[in-house]
Each structure stands twice: as structure tokens, then as C-alpha cells.
Amino acid sequence: LGASFVARWRAERATLASSTPTQPSPPASRVELARRYLSSMTEDPELGPRWQREHRLEPLAAGDALPWQVAEGLEAAPNLPAQRVLIAVALGLQDRFEEADRLLGETSEALALRAELRAQARRHSEALALLEHAGDARAVRRERIQLYASQQDLTRALAEARALPVGDPLRAAIEGEARVRSLPDPEQRLRELEALLAAPASPAQAFRLRFDVAQVLLELRRYAELEDELERMHALRPDSPLIPFLRYLRYNTERNYPEVTRALDEGLAYERDPEQAAMLGWLRVQSLWLSGDKVRSRAAREALLREGPPAAGVIPLAAQISAVVQQPADALAFAEAGRANPALSPEGRWTCLRVSIEVLRASGAWAELRTLIEGLEGEPLPPDLFQTLAEAHAEATRALEGR
Incomplete structure (x- = not known):
């Protein structure tokens, strides 16, 4: 079930990523996404209602699209029962990590998935702490590599990846990313990134490479192409706060502060990590001030100060x-x-x-x-x-x- 789902997911996402960009749809709530997982993946008429009842997850209509979190959860723990992975991902999307931990247990794949759930919630420090003393089992090491790479820390990702066998797809992927990142010429980086995107090792790497392409386009100030790239990123992860953050960087370069504020507001709607949300909040204080809206800027600053x-x-x-x-x-x-x-x-x-x-x-x-x-x-x-x-x-x- 897990392997067939990931294969189908990749095919659908490849089609989306190569198609003409469309206007992004608003993100579904985390609870709604959790419900979709169960309704879409549960075909057993008796088992499905019991899962939903035990874990307080209501079903939606069958046939809903499956977002990226399920695919990466199944990839982090390919040998765990797909049903258990599914419920854990649904619980993680509602920030119910302790319940997911109890459901999964302490095996290496379970620890990898528990870390993945926290990473999906952008709680990267918690995810890394969970894996810090978890040993070097294959699943644990691979999840550490993915976590480092998602944080743009390719130095540590590369050190971990080189412990994998030569020819391992994840090792090759990280080595390729590190090589391309070191290229000084942005045009050459762009060509090499597009070559890597022809055959990404995983959905997670595809998103990272898209993010790198967007950064290069931002550096080159090719803004029309940047918007197309952001739409492709949206097709892979509709709820990523990195997409509005890249728009923030663009409009900040142009000193278009009303658009800066709009991008930050969008990022705050997606952001789940409290520290990252606070940083976006402070950037919003600045953008409002620089746009001349000092009343709203002061109100936003006072709201942040009240949080402690x-x-x-x-x-x-x-x-x-x-x-x-x-x-x-x-x-x-x-x-x-x-x-x-x-x-x-x-x-x-x-x-x-x-x-x-x-x-x-x-x-x-x-x-x-x-x-x-x-x-x-x-x-x-x-x-x-x-x-x-x-x-x-x-x-x-x-x-x-x-x-």
C-alpha cells in the first residue's frame, strides 16, 4: 500500500509540476487534512469508522487528493503498517504528538516517523533532539539527513550521507545538491538544478531543489520566472510558509512594503513553528512602519511584546x-x-x-x-x-x- 501510494503520488506531482501554473488555492485546515487522509486511504468499511472514532477524526468524502505529508510519512517508515503511519500523520497534523508517539513506539522506523511528524510541523529542533541519541539505524540516519537538508544545512547532511553505501539514491542526491550549491555562477547553478530536477530522489528533494531554483531566480531578479517557480512549489506543498517568504524577499528588494506585508500575512497563516512565526511577526512590524502605517505597526509590536x-x-x-x-x-x-x-x-x-x-x-x-x-x-x-x-x-x- 505504501509503495503504490508513493508511486502514484510522485506521478501526480510530476504532472502538476510540469503543467501551466494556476492560482494557488487556500490551504485546508490541519484537522481537515487529517480527516481527508483517513477517508481517502480507508477502504475497509468496518475498520475505517473504528479508527476515526478511536482517534476523534471525522471522515470526509472519499476521493479527496492526498497532500504531501502522507507520502513523506510513508517514505520515512516504509516497513510500518500503512494504516498506523496514516493515523500518526493525521494526529501529527493536529499537533497531537504524544498520542502519535504512543501509537508508534520506539523502533528505529517509529523514531524516524515521529521526527518526520515534528519536522512537518516545522519543529525542527524537537525533531533533531528526538534523533540525536537514536543510533545510526538506516531509517534514523536517513531521517537525520532529510532534516539537515530541509534546514539548508548541507554540511551536516553531507557528512551523514557519506555513511550510506556508494550508489544509495539519497547519498547521490545530497552530494549533487552540495556540488551545485558550491557553484559561484548563478546561471550555471540554475542549469544544474534543472538537471537534478529531472529525476529527484524523493518529493522532499524535489521541493528543496525548487526552493533553490527560486532563490537563484530571486538573485537574478527574474521575477516572472520566479512566480512560475513558486506555483510549482505550491503544487508540491500548498501549505509551505517558504513560498510567501520568497515573495517577501522579492518585494522587500523592490521596497514594495504593502506587498511585503501581504506576503508576511500569508506566511503567518501557514507557519506552525512559534519561533519562526515570531520572526515573521517582527518583520511585519517593520514592513508596516516602512509603508507608513505606524499605527498598525505599533499595534503589531505591542501584540508581540504581550506574548512575553x-x-x-x-x-x-x-x-x-x-x-x-x-x-x-x-x-x-x-x-x-x-x-x-x-x-x-x-x-x-x-x-x-x-x-x-x-x-x-x-x-x-x-x-x-x-x-x-x-x-x-x-x-x-x-x-x-x-x-x-x-x-x-x-x-x-x-x-x-x-x-
Whole structure:
């Protein structure tokens, strides 16, 4: 059942991807998708109602199209009973992960599928944590590779893939992606990506390659082709927040802030990961401000602040955007919190430091600026930031001596 379904799914998606792009349809709700899975895959008249009753999933009309989550769930755990995979995916789409975990158990394929369900919900850190100590069974390793690749971390994906046998399709796929990504010429990258798309190793890789093609078209500013590519991505994953995010990047480059806001609103409708949603929320605060709608920008910022302190990964962006929307006290508070947060990457802490320097310079707080810079003695810093600090320190010293 699993193999035949994946084969049919690939054929349908290949037809969709090569056809003339159409206007995207609105995404179905997660609960509706879960119901569709059961109604479409359950042919046993007695078994189907029992599944739906036990797992509180109502059926829809038979014959509904099957979205991508089922195919990738079956691919992550090809030896588990298809019915069990189906129910687990349906539960995962409703964020009922503990119930899915109990249903699946602790085998290597079960762990791979449990991680896949979290990845589909864009909870990548949870998915990776689940597999971190799960050993190197084939299913676990393959799921780790897919997770790293979906996060654009091809360095770790490649390291894991090279432990697979030579000739393994997934290993060949990751090696091909890594080679193409390293090409400096965008036109050559585009040609190589199209060649890889002729025979993708999996639906997941097809979507990643489409995303890479879209990024190259964005880099080349070939926007009409970019829109066609986004429609092909939509055919593969109608609910992906990466599609509106690419539109955000396009319109942000053009400084078309009303369209930027519209793209961010669409992304927020799809996004399931709280940290990613918070980042989109802060970008929306900025786009509203830059479009001149300062009332809505302030309301959006206050709504984010009411949700409590942002996650570590969101702090640098919150600091930067607070400075843009003329909230220097908030910007300094976020930047200070980020510099003191051990969970933040060095790059994140450096971003927070840059925000502190910019805000203090703009406000003429020369004594505080010089104290901050002198307190950094001995810290490893990138050359461009070191140069910025040297210039700011000299400026602060001149201002204080001039007084």
C-alpha cells in the first residue's frame, strides 16, 4: 500500500509540476487534512469508522487528493503498517504528538516517523533532539539527513550521507545538491538544478531543489520566472510558509512594503513553528512602519511584546527592528539580553552588539558607548565589527573630550 501510494503520488506531482501554473488555492485546515487522509486511504468499511472514532477524526468524502505529508510519512517508515503511519500523520497534523508517539513506539522506523511528524510541523529542533541519541539505524540516519537538508544545512547532511553505501539514491542526491550549491555562477547553478530536477530522489528533494531554483531566480531578479517557480512549489506543498517568504524577499528588494506585508500575512497563516512565526511577526512590524502605517505597526509590536520575552533566536531581529521603528529603549534592552544569552550563536550576539552601538551613537550616549566598547577587551570579534567598534570608540572619545 505504501509503495503504490508513493508511486502514484510522485506521478501526480510530476504532472502538476510540469503543467501551466494556476492560482494557488487556500490551504485546508490541519484537522481537515487529517480527516481527508483517513477517508481517502480507508477502504475497509468496518475498520475505517473504528479508527476515526478511536482517534476523534471525522471522515470526509472519499476521493479527496492526498497532500504531501502522507507520502513523506510513508517514505520515512516504509516497513510500518500503512494504516498506523496514516493515523500518526493525521494526529501529527493536529499537533497531537504524544498520542502519535504512543501509537508508534520506539523502533528505529517509529523514531524516524515521529521526527518526520515534528519536522512537518516545522519543529525542527524537537525533531533533531528526538534523533540525536537514536543510533545510526538506516531509517534514523536517513531521517537525520532529510532534516539537515530541509534546514539548508548541507554540511551536516553531507557528512551523514557519506555513511550510506556508494550508489544509495539519497547519498547521490545530497552530494549533487552540495556540488551545485558550491557553484559561484548563478546561471550555471540554475542549469544544474534543472538537471537534478529531472529525476529527484524523493518529493522532499524535489521541493528543496525548487526552493533553490527560486532563490537563484530571486538573485537574478527574474521575477516572472520566479512566480512560475513558486506555483510549482505550491503544487508540491500548498501549505509551505517558504513560498510567501520568497515573495517577501522579492518585494522587500523592490521596497514594495504593502506587498511585503501581504506576503508576511500569508506566511503567518501557514507557519506552525512559534519561533519562526515570531520572526515573521517582527518583520511585519517593520514592513508596516516602512509603508507608513505606524499605527498598525505599533499595534503589531505591542501584540508581540504581550506574548512575553522572545526566544533566543528571535532576539537579534527584535533588537534590530525595535531600532528601525524608533524604540531605542526596547532595542537596547533586547540587545543587552541577547549579548547575555548563552543560547545565542556568536553571530546573534554580534548582531545585538551592533544594535547597541548604533542606538548609543544615534542618541549621543557617548559615555555609555565608550564604557560598553572598553568592556569588550579580549573578546573575539569579526574584523568588520572590530572596525565599527574602533570608529565608534574614537567618535565617543572626541565627543567627550570636546565637552
